[in-house]
Amino acid sequence: MSTRLLGSTALAVVVAASALAGCSGDDGGSGAGGSESPTTSPSASPYLPVPNGVTLTPPGTHLKVGDEGVVAWEPRQDEVGVLDLTVTRLERTTTRKTLSAWQLTKAQRQSTPYFVHVTVENVGDTDLGGRRVPLYVVNEENLLLESTPFASSFDPCPSTPLPKKFGPGAREDVCLVYLAPHHGELEAVSFRPEESFDPIIWTGEVEKYVPPKPQRKPDQPKGKKDGKGPNG
Structure with missing residues (x-):
């Protein structure tokens, strides 16, 4: 079976993230601050224009896995996306378990893949078709890592x-892949559209990925295979 190269943004380190309290868990443990209550920073007015009735989550808010946050950013000049x-x-x-069929660089082979599942709803006025969800993960060195696209x-x-x-x-349920360099840890998921923005972060338990069990095909009548007769 042929393989495909990973996208060029794998392992990209973007900007330094703000310091996070707490420490990561073991292989079946929890991420930083997973037991803490959500905290928010006061926000007098939206940091970007949003439709009437939409309330943005204040910058600096700390959320748990399962909590929702409403965020806004500018995918390009004069365009505001609200999710x-x-x-x-x-x-x-x-x-080894999930990327063995792919052609990986040495750095990619020495990474730890994380899957981040997110429910996304467009609550703004802009069509965001084809945009990548603007979320990063924070590793143990307090650096932001981009999600990794795949060539197939x-x-x-x-x-x-x-x-x-x-x-x-x-509305869409999505899953994003992040490769933490040097078998690093996922400390938090972060919304930080620019360096000066006080990030909105999610923390919680990091589970071990368990592949879904393959579905068994119903028994075929004798003398037939995959719905074809003896002569194919």
Whole structure:
């Protein structure tokens, strides 16, 4: 079976993130601050213009896995995207178990893959079709890591952009892949569109990834295989 290269942004380190309290768990443990209550910073007015009735989560808010946050950013000049994001699950795996069929660089082979599951809803006025969900993960060195795109389909966690059409009211469950360098830890999931922004973060338990069990095909009548007769 032929393999495909991972996207060029794998293992990209973007900007330094703010310091996080707490420490990561073991292989089946929890991420930083997983037992803490959500905290918020006061916000007098939205940091970007949003539709009437939409309330943005204040910058600096600390959320748990399962909590929703409403965020806004500028995908390009004079365009504001507004998303309701709920980080629903964090999973840890290994390159050997899930990426063995892929051509990896030495750095990628020495990474730890994490799957971040997110429910995304467009609560703004802009069609965000084809955009990548603006979330990063924070590693144990307090650095932001970008999600990793794939050159072809990756069933365990597709890590694709939003659908081509993702207008107001659209909703999607997505899974994003992050490769933590040097077998690093996932400390938090972060929304931080620019360096000066006080990030909104999600923390919680990081579970061990368990592949779904393959579905058994129903028994075929004798003398037939895969629905074909003896002569194919």
